[in-house]
Amino acid sequence: MDCIFCKIARGELASDTVYENNAVRAFRDIHPKAPVHVLVIPKQHIESIAHLETDHNEIISALIYTAKDIAAKIGLKGYKLVFNVGREGGQVIDHLHLHILGGWGEGVEKKAEV
Numbered sequence: 001m002d003c004i005f006c007k008i009a010r011g012e013l014a015s016d017t018v019y020e021n022n023a024v025r026a027f028r029d030i031h032p033k034a035p036v037h038v039l040v041i042p043k044q045h046i047e048s049i050a051h052l053e054t055d056h057n058e059i060i061s062a063l064i065y066t067a068k069d070i071a072a073k074i075g076l077k078g079y080k081l082v083f084n085v086g087r088e089g090g091q092v093i094d095h096l097h098l099h100i101l102g103g104w105g106e107g108v109e110k111k112a113e114v
């Protein structure tokens, strides 16, 4: 499938990966909209939140817990978690992804390792 995030998920396209396991990959957004901007994607191709089915429960749970753990490791005191859904919702890449946006407060390194 010619999906850019599937290629990133499989490691075929380079990304600034901060975390990976067999279900998800988290990497820094190429066009950051915040001092810290990380995307968390499932390795399985799902187009968007609008395409979720009941057997995707574990994947959604993994995305959210991964985001929480990354935010804690970076030291974000507060952050936004965003799913853009569909073109009218600002979604450009048709592979489900959760945006972690933060780092506006003091003491957070933009390039913090996780």
Ligand code: DGP
Pocket (backbone or CB within 6 Å): 004, 015, 016, 027, 028, 029, 030, 031, 039, 083, 084, 090, 091, 092, 093, 094
């Ligand atoms: P969205 O608008 O929700 O579909 O967000 C897609 C995000 O993906 C956008 O902030 C830019 C980012 N992005 C697009 N292509 C790449 C890429 O090849 N690498 C990385 N790291 N991020 C990308």
